[in-house]
Amino acid sequence: MSKSNKPIVWGPFAAGGTVTAFLTPVLTLLALFAAMRFSPDMFTYASMHAFASNWLGKLIIFGVITLSLWHAAHRFRITLFDFGVRADLVVATILYMIAAIGTVSTIFSLLSI
Amino acid sequence: MSRNPYVREVPKTSWFFRQPRYMRYMAREVTSFFIGAFSLLLVVGLKRLSEGPEAFQGFLDALRGPWGVLFCLAALVAAVYHSTSWFNVTPQAMPIQRGEEFVPGKMIVGAHYAVWAVVSLIVLFMGI
Amino acid sequence: MEIIQTDIAIVGAGGAGLRAAIALAEADPKLRIALISKVYPMRSHTCAAEGGAAGVIKSDDSLDLHFNDTVGGGDWLCDQDAVEYFINEAPKELLQLEHWGCPWSREPDGSVAVRPFGGMKIKRTWFAADKSGFHILHTLFQTSLRFPSIRRFDEYYALDLLADDGRCYGLTALEMRSGEIRHFEAGAVIIAAGGAGRMFPFTTNGAIKTGDGMALAYRAGAPLKDMEFVQYHPTGLPNTGILLTEGCRGEGGILVNKDGRRYLQDYGMGPETPVGQPVLKTMELGPRDRLSQAFWHEQQKGNTVSTKWGDCVLLDMRHLGEKKINERLPFVRDLSISYLGMDPVKEPIPIRPVVHYCMGGIHTDINAATPVAGLFAAGECACVSINGANRLGSNSLTELLVFGRKAAMSAIEHLKSAPGSNNASALAAKAQESEARIRALFDKSGAKESISGLRNEMMHTLEEGAGIYRTGDRLAATCAKLAELRQRYADIEVHDKSKVYNTDLLQALELGSMLDCAETVAVGGRDRKESRGAHQRLDFTERDDNNFLKHTLSYHHPKEPPRLDYLDVVITKSKPGVRDYSGAHK
Amino acid sequence: MSERQIQLEVLRYDPETDREPRFQTYTVPCLNEWVVLDALNYVKDNLDTTVSYRWSCHMAVCGSCGMMINGEPKLACKAFIHEYPDQIRVEPMAHFPIERDLVTVVEDFITKFASVKPYLIPKEDKPVSAGEFKQTPAELMKFKQYTLCINCMLCYAACPQYGLVPEFLGPAAISMAHRYNQDSRDGGRDQRQEVIASHEGVWECSFVGACSEVCPKHVDPAGALQQVKVASTIDWYKEHLMPWSKK
Ligand SMILES: Cc1cc2nc3c(=O)[nH]c(=O)nc-3n(C[C@H](O)[C@H](O)[C@H](O)COP(=O)(O)OP(=O)(O)OC[C@H]3O[C@@H](n4cnc5c(N)ncnc54)[C@H](O)[C@@H]3O)c2cc1C
Ligand code: SF4
Ligand code: F3S
Numbered sequence A: 001m002s003k004s005n006k007p008i009v010w011g012p013f014a015a016g017g018t019v020t021a022f023l024t025p026v027l028t029l030l031a032l033f034a035a036m037r038f039s040p041d042m043f044t045y046a047s048m049h050a051f052a053s054n055w056l057g058k059l060i061i062f063g064v065i066t067l068s069l070w071h072a073a074h075r076f077r078i079t080l081f082d083f084g085v086r087a088d089l090v091v092a093t094i095l096y097m098i099a100a101i102g103t104v105s106t107i108f109s110l111l112s113i
Numbered sequence B: 001m002s003r004n005p006y007v008r009e010v011p012k013t014s015w016f017f018r019q020p021r022y023m024r025y026m027a028r029e030v031t032s033f034f035i036g037a038f039s040l041l042l043v044v045g046l047k048r049l050s051e052g053p054e055a056f057q058g059f060l061d062a063l064r065g066p067w068g069v070l071f072c073l074a075a076l077v078a079a080v081y082h083s084t085s086w087f088n089v090t091p092q093a094m095p096i097q098r099g100e101e102f103v104p105g106k107m108i109v110g111a112h113y114a115v116w117a118v119v120s121l122i123v124l125f126m127g128i
Numbered sequence C: 001m002e003i004i005q006t007d008i009a010i011v012g013a014g015g016a017g018l019r020a021a022i023a024l025a026e027a028d029p030k031l032r033i034a035l036i037s038k039v040y041p042m043r044s045h046t047c048a049a050e051g052g053a054a055g056v057i058k059s060d061d062s063l064d065l066h067f068n069d070t071v072g073g074g075d076w077l078c079d080q081d082a083v084e085y086f087i088n089e090a091p092k093e094l095l096q097l098e099h100w101g102c103p104w105s106r107e108p109d110g111s112v113a114v115r116p117f118g119g120m121k122i123k124r125t126w127f128a129a130d131k132s133g134f135h136i137l138h139t140l141f142q143t144s145l146r147f148p149s150i151r152r153f154d155e156y157y158a159l160d161l162l163a164d165d166g167r168c169y170g171l172t173a174l175e176m177r178s179g180e181i182r183h184f185e186a187g188a189v190i191i192a193a194g195g196a197g198r199m200f201p202f203t204t205n206g207a208i209k210t211g212d213g214m215a216l217a218y219r220a221g222a223p224l225k226d227m228e229f230v231q232y233h234p235t236g237l238p239n240t241g242i243l244l245t246e247g248c249r250g251e252g253g254i255l256v257n258k259d260g261r262r263y264l265q266d267y268g269m270g271p272e273t274p275v276g277q278p279v280l281k282t283m284e285l286g287p288r289d290r291l292s293q294a295f296w297h298e299q300q301k302g303n304t305v306s307t308k309w310g311d312c313v314l315l316d317m318r319h320l321g322e323k324k325i326n327e328r329l330p331f332v333r334d335l336s337i338s339y340l341g342m343d344p345v346k347e348p349i350p351i352r353p354v355v356h357y358c359m360g361g362i363h364t365d366i367n368a369a370t371p372v373a374g375l376f377a378a379g380e381c382a383c384v385s386i387n388g389a390n391r392l393g394s395n396s397l398t399e400l401l402v403f404g405r406k407a408a409m410s411a412i413e414h415l416k417s418a419p420g421s422n423n424a425s426a427l428a429a430k431a432q433e434s435e436a437r438i439r440a441l442f443d444k445s446g447a448k449e450s451i452s453g454l455r456n457e458m459m460h461t462l463e464e465g466a467g468i469y470r471t472g473d474r475l476a477a478t479c480a481k482l483a484e485l486r487q488r489y490a491d492i493e494v495h496d497k498s499k500v501y502n503t504d505l506l507q508a509l510e511l512g513s514m515l516d517c518a519e520t521v522a523v524g525g526r527d528r529k530e531s532r533g534a535h536q537r538l539d540f541t542e543r544d545d546n547n548f549l550k551h552t553l554s555y556h557h558p559k560e561p562p563r564l565d566y567l568d569v570v571i572t573k574s575k576p577g578v579r580d581y582s583g584a585h586k
Numbered sequence D: 001m002s003e004r005q006i007q008l009e010v011l012r013y014d015p016e017t018d019r020e021p022r023f024q025t026y027t028v029p030c031l032n033e034w035v036v037l038d039a040l041n042y043v044k045d046n047l048d049t050t051v052s053y054r055w056s057c058h059m060a061v062c063g064s065c066g067m068m069i070n071g072e073p074k075l076a077c078k079a080f081i082h083e084y085p086d087q088i089r090v091e092p093m094a095h096f097p098i099e100r101d102l103v104t105v106v107e108d109f110i111t112k113f114a115s116v117k118p119y120l121i122p123k124e125d126k127p128v129s130a131g132e133f134k135q136t137p138a139e140l141m142k143f144k145q146y147t148l149c150i151n152c153m154l155c156y157a158a159c160p161q162y163g164l165v166p167e168f169l170g171p172a173a174i175s176m177a178h179r180y181n182q183d184s185r186d187g188g189r190d191q192r193q194e195v196i197a198s199h200e201g202v203w204e205c206s207f208v209g210a211c212s213e214v215c216p217k218h219v220d221p222a223g224a225l226q227q228v229k230v231a232s233t234i235d236w237y238k239e240h241l242m243p244w245s246k247k
């Protein structure tokens, strides 16, 4: 038996779990408001852009998005296994790829703001 | 050989119907789908934001509509379920010992709920 | 029949058996050790022990004090050389367990904590909350996993010892999962198979405590010693016999009768001490035999509380408070709530005396050796005689360790000096005989007697005749009844015809063991015409040192009641005196 | 003086004659304070001597009488009749092969348990003659809970991951390793990590939590496993990102 490398993804999974637990409910609520046109001046381009322009904002956005992604990717991998999808390697590759692409895209977007 | 142990196979795709606690577990795990999807939505939103005002407006418009509402609602429910299930087990994963006593689990969970409420309110006011 | 070759076979993987196995493995890694047990080691009944284990460690204590408590507590029937050895080794063994990870309860400064126990003049009982035996057993089991030379045979039921020329060369055992019988060839055998409390209907003992080890040695020619001494523990839950440890009283719990009155001062254990301030060796901290006897007298006087499970007195721990109960006696609280529906924090708990421990057992000398060469015994099944006529609480767990180890050392000595058997064919024939005996039992059909029926009759006649107080007449009646049961036992039938995990067969065999042991209890008691420790006779109420400062030895006869013989008690420095548990003692 | 009659459905399987397990129902007159084990003993003594099951202590400490009672892993000696309807179904513990009737084959657990080195590997050499290792009540509290495991294996019967992936070391074995890792006297964590931080070790656990829900001794193996994951993760990052930090 050798030590597993699961900690690479488990670290972000656990951190992401905590971050999403604190933030995702309120973020989804805001998104819901936005989707329902709850208030016209929500999510104006200007305010969002301003937030994403400073370094602190960038860091927060980066942290929240990527940790959530990795959290979800890892947990969903296990969920699929629990549903009986036994091609774990394929599942893991695809899901982690998605998370990786999301991470890279986030970095690029943030850098270009 | 007189022995012949009988092995009961666990049904690989339907085992979780056997006990309510397994169903609760699966519900918790499935939240990851919505959290993941929502995070991807944020990735896209962010990309649109970086592409300029029109792109971002397009993104918002696309979100508006019954499907967007439905999705956000589902994500909200999933996210809340995730949060509660996550906070409720923190004392197990990270017990805090003070001298000879462990800080009661209820207090640790309570503290998490309190922080959660404060954080949510702050974000909410910032957002609105 | 498959032959398993080993240097030393141990029957029983409770505290004593595991301690012996570890001692062997440590002494010589090349020794082949077979550890045979009818249950997985951690199921052994040592796990049920709650209170703790005695050993001198604190500076206010001394070896002499422990010696005097033990010898006096045993009503001078202890062999004092053995007691002395025991007392000397005790602290080392308990420390050894500490080094193996046993989670002993601690003082604030990090040293091991001790608690008071009945009949002890000073606090000296090491404890791990109220799960001491449990932790000892698991520590030993887990430590034993370090040693590859300990080969375990879990769920093997030992059937017969194989002896030739008065020497023991191994045994036969039934592999329970396959129903196959195995022949263990061994240079020496250590029996550590525990007690026999299941002979009685109301006991703290688990289902496995059926005296198999005692019967094994007895049938092979080793005498059983002092079997008439059966300890009643004063505080058992009335419906199940589940024990509430002596630690309850050690921590300050009190016993009251139906009028809410403490009564022990009426039976030579006073003067009454203030509630919540227990005084050692007085009142509730008197020895078990005296407390159980006091119950009997209260019952005769009509002072007991009647419950649907019979007459009880009350164990009141309310004044200890919830915090202390949770910290020191969590298991007691859990057991009372679960099995009786009563919370000791809120109400007094009804309790009554319950059969707990066999002081007697396989006769061994101070080296844990039996008269049969190559056969050793340790633990509750043995009688080196440190417990005499009444064991002091918390000496037994220590005894397992001290004499478990001693048996191992003696067995190694024996291996060095004794040549192997040159009569393989005789042994093989004996093994065949043993197998044939089981086959016959297994194959028989159309018999009249049921196992559970006979068992019930045995239990009840023993309780009738060999309870807390005994008389010559009732003992004689019990002897006659047991002789009858012995004959009827030949006519039982095993209905289960499967070879795999046949518990019907096992129960039949266990009944056989218990019947053997029961007869030695009754016959030994009948002929001991005095009152001493746990053996109290209404027709001979005094201790009689002129005639009975002696051990009873029972020898087996296949068709007749046991033959008795007597052996002088070893007295070294403590002359028989008065057992004084009144507050007046110094 | 029976107070209640129950129908006790017992799974029966005799490997010598049965190809498949079957249920057999017994009508048992019970006292209200009885546990399921008492009902089984009643059957064994009075109705059918051929039923096989393990038990000994009748006080929830020897760990032998684990079985599925109405689908839930329970100690038969701590499953009170009054908490059940009149129909009670008992089956051998889930996830273990059935040897016979209610008796399971538990070798797998025993081997796994032994594999985690569940014994003290002292931090410092100290002869017994030098006295005890000091340990404060607070240090004892740190691992006390995990010493309470009675090896009843109910957590294995409850854990779906063990059912799905039989190689999984499982809750009790890993929490016992954790118990020793947390002991102030112990220095063997590195050795145990080799086993428990492997794939079949703690990483098969997805924190279902069922183990802790059924544990009769409140050991909370689920918690122990999460703590092991956290610690193993920190180990991994230290080892790979800060190789110099390794002793
Ligand atoms: C409820 C309770 C509380 C107690 N509390 C205390 C206390 O606080 N302090 C104290 O000092 N003492 C206490 N005692 C007494 C003490 O626990 C026992 O005397 C002691 O544990 C016996 O240990 P043992 O190793 O001799 O036998 P056990 O632990 O009973 O082990 C016997 C072993 O022999 C095996 N065996 C039996 N028959 C066979 C066979 N035919 N074939 C193969 N294997 C066989 C069994 O499988 C088992 O492994 C208590 C006893 C009880 C019942
Ligand atoms: S952790 Fe609990 S459920 Fe699992 S074996 Fe130990 S005591 Fe039993
Ligand atoms: S139920 Fe199983 S998955 Fe983990 S938390 Fe317990 S071991």
Ligand code: FES
Binding pocket: D055, D056, D057, D058, D059, D060, D061, D062, D063, D064, D065, D066, D075, D076, D077, D078
């Ligand atoms: S019989 Fe011992 S745990 Fe149930």
